[in-house]
Amino acid sequence: MSDRGRTDEHILRAALARFAVEGLRAPLRRVAEDAGVSAGLIIHHFGTRDALLAACDAHALEIARREKTKVVTGDSAALLTQLAQAEEYAPVVGYVLRRLQAGGPLAQQLVGDFVDDAAAYLAAGEETGTISPSRDPKARAQVLTEMALGALVLQLPGDADPLDLEDLPRWMRDYSTKILLPVLELYTQPLLTDATLLEAVLAEQPPEGGTP
Amino acid sequence: MSDRGRTDEHILRAALARFAVEGLRAPLRRVAEDAGVSAGLIIHHFGTRDALLAACDAHALEIARREKTKVVTGDSAALLTQLAQAEEYAPVVGYVLRRLQAGGPLAQQLVGDFVDDAAAYLAAGEETGTISPSRDPKARAQVLTEMALGALVLQLPGDADPLDLEDLPRWMRDYSTKILLPVLELYTQPLLTDATLLEAVLAEQPPEGGTP
């Protein structure tokens, strides 16, 4: 019984890493090779390829949710970067990136999770006064998160080219430090020198203003 | 002779649309069906599937470069949105989005182009005083562009699900208006209430700066 759970986990770990390296389209047989088992056994355990993907999704989501609480940061990209530093988690981070790249329902869910986290973080920052208040905190958290994750996904190698898991920590660290300064500047000093544009748009469409 | 060029263009147009709808992995036979020709003919004209992709890349890049000059905006996502409004260009925009999603060299080149444009636009804004100066204008243009495009790519349907070209104009307009306010707020009012973080980082690593 525990034997079953063990091979399950073994296969899932191999799948996670292979999918991270080659993308979510990596053939079953390659995953099987990595795990040192036959392709049929994977089917025997998971039933179908999509079910294996779903299991990877669930696992990645669970890890992300669990580890997220240990690190407090509003920037989801920074969070993934930090997670990737622990080489144990590099495959998970790679898989998450690939999943975000491929789209689909889990990508939405992951983004949603990150958005919620960012919202909470930003609200806390507002409370302590380090973060400026927003007219629409939820929307702000969402655009901040989607921009950070999206920019990260754009850096990924193509669907064809492999993602080097061993190099992932350095890769993400380099990217983080590369964008740190401009992003920080952007968050500290307003890009636009005056508020006329914002005010114009605000005056134009106050759809749900005033009285509830 | 002109006949050949005509079918070439016909096939290429069909390929562009099909790849936009189904993603860059859409099978040749489906493109052939759309174009009303046989799969062999596509091979006869383009030699190989990858060559067809390359031709689509070249065409999309050319259109993007040509039409870009007609619209002045620093936001590449807004530019694509505006382009998509002309239904003639919807397939090209869809293809560009799919290409950005799939990664690869053209994605890099497209992003690079958009970055250059954004840099020029921002520089002009600096000149007229509407855009605040930056410590590293090139890097700022790059993160702004990658964030805008990346966030847009994250909104795309998954690799499997189709992208509705007829709905693309409305789809992109809705997205634009949805993020307009939070983005504008972000660009008008600094997210961080003070500059201590930025200054700390600046003090920590001034690799090519004059003052210690």
Next chain:
DNA sequence: GCTCCGATTGAACACGTGTATAGCCTGGTG
């Protein structure tokens, strides 16, 4: 020692893919 049961395998199947090739049809020309 024997039996039995589940994990595991290797071969096979059905299908979809890109590509090569032999032939067909059309339209222009003597």
Next chain:
DNA sequence: CACCAGGCTATACACGTGTTCAATCGGAGC
């Protein structure tokens, strides 16, 4: 009318894919 060049099609081939299935292996229980 005969002919023929070439854009174009239909078929075929080789290959890779997910999945199935009968056979095999290994060990726990009597």
